[in-house]
Amino acid sequence: MTDDPPLADAVDDTAADIATMEIRGAATIAAAAADALAAQARETAADTPAAYRRAMRHAGRRLYDTRPTAVSLPNALRYTLGRMEGDDVEALRESVLAATTAFTDRLDRAQNDLGRVGANRLRDGDTVMTHCHSTDALACVEHAVDQGKEVSAIVKETRPRNQGHITAAELRGMGVDVTLVVDSAARRYLDDADHVLVGADSIAADGGVVNKIGTSGLAVNARERGVPIMVAAQTIKLHPDTLTGHTVEIEMRDEAEVIDASAREEIGEITVENPAFDVTPPRYVDAIVTESGQFPPESIVTLMRELFGESADRPWEAPDGTNADSADTDATEPTT
Numbered sequence: 001m002t003d004d005p006p007l008a009d010a011v012d013d014t015a016a017d018i019a020t021m022e023i024r025g026a027a028t029i030a031a032a033a034a035d036a037l038a039a040q041a042r043e044t045a046a047d048t049p050a051a052y053r054r055a056m057r058h059a060g061r062r063l064y065d066t067r068p069t070a071v072s073l074p075n076a077l078r079y080t081l082g083r084m085e086g087d088d089v090e091a092l093r094e095s096v097l098a099a100t101t102a103f104t105d106r107l108d109r110a111q112n113d114l115g116r117v118g119a120n121r122l123r124d125g126d127t128v129m130t131h132c133h134s135t136d137a138l139a140c141v142e143h144a145v146d147q148g149k150e151v152s153a154i155v156k157e158t159r160p161r162n163q164g165h166i167t168a169a170e171l172r173g174m175g176v177d178v179t180l181v182v183d184s185a186a187r188r189y190l191d192d193a194d195h196v197l198v199g200a201d202s203i204a205a206d207g208g209v210v211n212k213i214g215t216s217g218l219a220v221n222a223r224e225r226g227v228p229i230m231v232a233a234q235t236i237k238l239h240p241d242t243l244t245g246h247t248v249e250i251e252m253r254d255e256a257e258v259i260d261a262s263a264r265e266e267i268g269e270i271t272v273e274n275p276a277f278d279v280t281p282p283r284y285v286d287a288i289v290t291e292s293g294q295f296p297p298e299s300i301v302t303l304m305r306e307l308f309g310e311s312a313d314r315p316w317e318a319p320d321g322t323n324a325d326s327a328d329t330d331a332t333e334p335t336t
């Protein structure tokens, strides 16, 4: 067993910002993780290849341990650390830096490409209902507006953290008319909506969509009202572990986001639960819009297999599958 190698400040800061949601939203988290790994790649002072690989994996684990639900984070680590190769420190460094740059470019391109696909589903004069704040979903509206279509939005505020306010501000920036509603008003306003448009943190092999808590209730209501449900999600949201029977962990957040200390005191002994995400079953989803085109949820598994094969590796773990890192040592290094 060896001591953990030092982390670049950018890794510690990014991990802290993801955990506290200063950095939030699946795509943004993935981009920030790639940037942090690039900083680690540049700054790691390791003088042997094994020490360098250990330092990079340590950074990967620090980032991985922040929030559990958005698979874009492990997929970012998979993409970048999975391309770490070389026989000396400089080659390893170059490979990680090339991978982080390629990953970030790919993210930007994917969002742009899926935005174009999603925009084709929106007609001039349509109204979308949104939940939470999704950069992938907003890319679809932005492209529709760029195509000259007039789009309006009914924006759910999205308790407890009100990410709907971010969505409302960004839509206004695009010149979209916005009506903000409390979450419980959604069903009433669905009659005025032509689409429900949401993003995703993870998509399971069966086409189930993991997104901000409240998405599933919105989808059920929308189906009942006959309003199509469109999920905008680039392929880094596909969760490869679900191919092998794993489920997606739903993050439980602090009760302080739901109720303040004095109200809690006043109410008396209660349990407060604060799940951050829920799962919308595939039967309530009409289309998943990705950079590779749009898919019915049932066929997303084909795309997932193409991209990940049958199983996904975890390059932030040591080669022996543990976090001990003792399995990866240079011949000249002591192993204890």
Ligand code: RUB
Pocket (backbone or CB within 6 Å): 024, 025, 026, 027, 028, 070, 131, 132, 133, 134, 135, 136, 137, 163, 198, 199, 200, 201, 211, 212, 232, 276
């Ligand atoms: C954010 C959320 C977003 C997805 C997709 O939750 O649920 O809908 O992450 O976002 P939180 P994007 O605020 O808890 O991170 O399309 O930007 O990846």
